[in-house]
Amino acid sequence: MRTAALPLLLLLLSGCEALRPQPEMGINPRLASRGDQRSPSLAREGLAWIAPAPSGSGQLQVRWFDLRRGLATPLPGLNRPDAQPISVSSDARGQRIALVRSVDGRTELLLYERNLRSLRPLRLIPPGVPARVSLSADGRSLAVQVSRQGRWQVEVLQLP
Template identity: 30%
Template sequence: MPRPLLILLASLALMGCNGRRERTGGGLLATSQQAPALSGSGEWLAVVSDRGGRPTVQLRRLSDGSVVSVPQLSRHQPHSSPSLSWNGRYLAAITQRGRRRLAVVTDRLNGRMHPLPLPGGRDPVQLSLAPDAQQIALQVTDQGRWRVELLDLSDLLEPDRPPGQSLSTPALSSEP
């Protein structure tokens, strides 16, 4: 066997020994979890997991692995397509009320849930919340066709910005 090939095989074997460690036993990689969404800060993870036979959003603080309840969503199941703002203040998801699917944004700071009504009988399929929570992109079905709509949430939600980032103000003019 040629020496370069032997070195390559030996290095690959050693790299396999230094694999990443993953949590088990109820950790982040528990079975039947899907649709992961990570907050912009990397502090929060939202997933959809099977709970009592119903897809349910589970919110986890990554620093200590604790699961944080989102009581506003508990009555409106099943859940799908979670999305988080920068600091995890806002959690957007698709829920179901009766036979109707509904996009909602939950403000975890004040406990409010904001339904996002869609005109014309459109049903949300998937969503993505902007990191500052000022916009949301929604994939919807409209008379058998897929569409993507962008909604402005700036009149509904306060911005969720990274720490230390201030609101921008216009530069002052040096002329009178």
């Protein structure tokens, strides 16, 4: 009894007991697709991520899964067939989505406004090659990992 109590006590004192995650059984099968899926960004109301297009063309797309409605919903004007998405990040409501993608050998940083169906480029000053993005849940700040002169830097843009 004593030998069993000691490790238990130590575990409790260390404050290190595991947190058991519960798989979202109703959602995960609906996210599954043939081919690799990447760059999850979890918002309050949904999930943005990069996955092969449902059409089976093999083309990678940014997709949105609405957690309230329990289904994938379209992002009109965001994806284009000749572009390869690299990193994606959403605000809490899924209204703003930041994106890094590669088109014709160029790497672009873009901001998508879902209500307006608009996609506009964001300029890095001085210029650099963006890699990963993180949009704050309030949608006002955007952190970007940028390569400049062979070094990785992190910077935050304040969005209007």
